[in-house]
Amino acid sequence: MAIFSALDGRRRPLVRMGHPVLRQRAEEVPPSRFGTRALRDLGRDLVRTMHEENGAGLAAPQVAAPLRVFAYQVPAEKGQSTVPPTVLVNPVLTLEGEASELGWEGCLSIPGLRGLVPRHPRLVVRAFDVEGAPVEFAAEGFHARVIQHEFDHLDGVLFLDRMRDMRALYYEDEWEEFALKKDLPIEE
Ligand SMILES: [Zn+2]
Numbered sequence: 001m002a003i004f005s006a007l008d009g010r011r012r013p014l015v016r017m018g019h020p021v022l023r024q025r026a027e028e029v030p031p032s033r034f035g036t037r038a039l040r041d042l043g044r045d046l047v048r049t050m051h052e053e054n055g056a057g058l059a060a061p062q063v064a065a066p067l068r069v070f071a072y073q074v075p076a077e078k079g080q081s082t083v084p085p086t087v088l089v090n091p092v093l094t095l096e097g098e099a100s101e102l103g104w105e106g107c108l109s110i111p112g113l114r115g116l117v118p119r120h121p122r123l124v125v126r127a128f129d130v131e132g133a134p135v136e137f138a139a140e141g142f143h144a145r146v147i148q149h150e151f152d153h154l155d156g157v158l159f160l161d162r163m164r165d166m167r168a169l170y171y172e173d174e175w176e177e178f179a180l181k182k183d184l185p186i187e188e
Pocket of ligand 1: 108109153
């Protein structure tokens, strides 16, 4: 799998909720574009931008590129093995278990907000790297959550759409003060 460094690439401007590119289905990357400079640059730029914005993931539509590509990483503090910056192209997910595992999410396209979002606990990803090499792996917990969040961006879906209870939507300061310290709200 192609290796990315947070120091390569350039930062691209982010688009925020309201920009139509975030509500479109992004296009598959045609095989003829695997390994091209444009696709490598997109991967590098997503990693660089994600890193500079302190995000766990960033999808191509968030930099106004309507392609089925996203970058993500799992930092060490998430209580599971670290995943280095990874770029997936044309991913296909096989979701496992119920979409009922609640966890807090934020989004660089919806800055300042945190919401409680139900996700599948496990999944299998089949995708390609930017060179066109096939990639397949299983993920669970936060790793599976960030992949589901980024994958949703490729279908024009934002985490707000997945929330079941809008009372669990907070501004970050209030979230730290009133939500993070408490147990997760019980649904149903
Ligand atoms: Zn997002």
